[in-house]
Amino acid sequence: MRVSSVDDVIAWATFAGAWLLVAGPLYQGSVELGEMQFDHQGIQGQAAAAQEARTRPSAWWWLLPPVMYVLYRRWYKALRRSMLAQLTETQREQFTSFQSRSTGWITVAAGATLLAAGETWHIVRHYAWPAWPAWLFWLLVVVMLAVAVTNTAVRMLSAARERQP
Numbered sequence: 001m002r003v004s005s006v007d008d009v010i011a012w013a014t015f016a017g018a019w020l021l022v023a024g025p026l027y028q029g030s031v032e033l034g035e036m037q038f039d040h041q042g043i044q045g046q047a048a049a050a051q052e053a054r055t056r057p058s059a060w061w062w063l064l065p066p067v068m069y070v071l072y073r074r075w076y077k078a079l080r081r082s083m084l085a086q087l088t089e090t091q092r093e094q095f096t097s098f099q100s101r102s103t104g105w106i107t108v109a110a111g112a113t114l115l116a117a118g119e120t121w122h123i124v125r126h127y128a129w130p131a132w133p134a135w136l137f138w139l140l141v142v143v144m145l146a147v148a149v150t151n152t153a154v155r156m157l158s159a160a161r162e163r164q165p
Contacts, residue, residue: 011126018116022109023148029105030152031159036101038094043087050083117141 057075061068084092124137 007126011123015116015119015123018112018119019144019148021112022116022145023151025105025108025112026148026152027155029102029109030156033098033102033105034156036094036098038098039091043091043095046086046091047083050079050086053082054079113145116144120144 054075057068057071061071084095087095120140121137124132124134124140
């Protein structure tokens with residue numbers, strides 16, 4: 001059964017639109033997070049000092065993933081508490097603001113990626129299995145995600161070069 005050319009255009013338009021919804025939050029989040037006033041060196045120094053004081057769970061625990069998950073979560077929470085205790089109030093505010101914003105943008109981009117994967121599936125199904133093999137779906141998802149991330153990286157590097165004298 002051959003669908004009309006209007007159906008083709010609509011299918012490709014929703015596919016492209018969904019992937020633009022992935023690229024947009026990735027780029028906008030990168031811009032906003034890059035513009036934040038943030039004491040990177042001070043916070044990284046405190047994080048490194050806190051990490052040296054706590055030993056990470058042994059990799060052998062990966063043989064029992066649920067146990068490793070619990071041990072890692074406990075280790076991470078203790079590490080975070082000790083690091084935050086060493087930061088100044090301003091650094092703590094900067095760190096929590098950065099973490100909240102980055103979590104928000106990652107969540108938006110992840111949701112958009114799921115929607116885009118659905119539209120990618122519809123494109124593959126639109127042309128039926130005999131014409132387009134199933135592995136093409138996974139290839140399209142990987143390629144489109146790489147394009148979205150590369151777009152953000154190139155734009156951020158270009159903007160950084162333009163700011164330098």
